[in-house]
Amino acid sequence: MKSLIIIFILFQNCSFLQAQFYTIGKKPASHKVQKQQDLPNDGKVSKNDSSTKVGKSMERHPDKWIQQYLSVSYPLDKLVVNSPYGWRRDPFTGKQKLHNGIDFQARNNEVYAMMEGEDTKVGYDKRSGNYITIRHGNYTVSYCHLSKILVTKNTAVKPNEPVAITGNTGRSTGEHLHLSVKYKGKYINPNILLEFIRKAKEETFKYYVQKQ
Numbered sequence: 001m002k003s004l005i006i007i008f009i010l011f012q013n014c015s016f017l018q019a020q021f022y023t024i025g026k027k028p029a030s031h032k033v034q035k036q037q038d039l040p041n042d043g044k045v046s047k048n049d050s051s052t053k054v055g056k057s058m059e060r061h062p063d064k065w066i067q068q069y070l071s072v073s074y075p076l077d078k079l080v081v082n083s084p085y086g087w088r089r090d091p092f093t094g095k096q097k098l099h100n101g102i103d104f105q106a107r108n109n110e111v112y113a114m115m116e117g118e119d120t121k122v123g124y125d126k127r128s129g130n131y132i133t134i135r136h137g138n139y140t141v142s143y144c145h146l147s148k149i150l151v152t153k154n155t156a157v158k159p160n161e162p163v164a165i166t167g168n169t170g171r172s173t174g175e176h177l178h179l180s181v182k183y184k185g186k187y188i189n190p191n192i193l194l195e196f197i198r199k200a201k202e203e204t205f206k207y208y209v210q211k212q
């Protein structure tokens with residue numbers, strides 16, 4: 001019951017995300033995503049990927065749904081986008097520039113690892129401020145402008161493990177979390193990964209709703 005309540009709370013918090021994803025297209029993007037991008041937890045999610053029916057093997061093992069739910073995490077408790085991925089006017093130079101990540105509102109918040117992985121880089125530079133880069137299979141996720149880093153280089157991280165505290169370090173006009181994602185070394189829209197997380201959680205949620 002407790003997990004159900006948590007799931008409900010998370011869904012309420014993340015409703016904006018759904019709204020945003022719906023602007024991408026009416027079909028859930030994750031069908032496409034999982035096939036094309038071989039996400040680390042691909043097997044766990046895609047085999048049972050259905051918005052209307054529950055996978056048979058999962059049905060027999062309800063624990064797997066909980067495991068699936070817990071295998072992914074949003075990077076912050078509350079995701080409010082300040083600036084999306086894509087072309088924009090650079091706040092410092094005024095010129096058009098590709099924003100290689102998403103900026104989320106933040107105020108001294110814990111930042112979580114989104115999946116199992118390894119933090120490969122922990123450092124500081126003038127542009128990113130304090131940053132951390134976590135590898136999840138073919139994906140690398142970077143969090144920038146942090147005030148504090150809570151883990152050390154080359155250590156394993158678990159989904160939902162706090163890895164840093166948001167801040168305003170480096171080239172930043174105010175506190176926020178800059179989240180960027182690379183797939184095989186190339187920047188991609190972090191929404192692809194966030195959508196994968198949303199889908200994994202939503203499937204567990206649907207399973208328990210159907211059980212009621």
Ligand SMILES: [Zn+2]
Nearest residue numbers: 101102103178
């Ligand atoms: Zn940014």
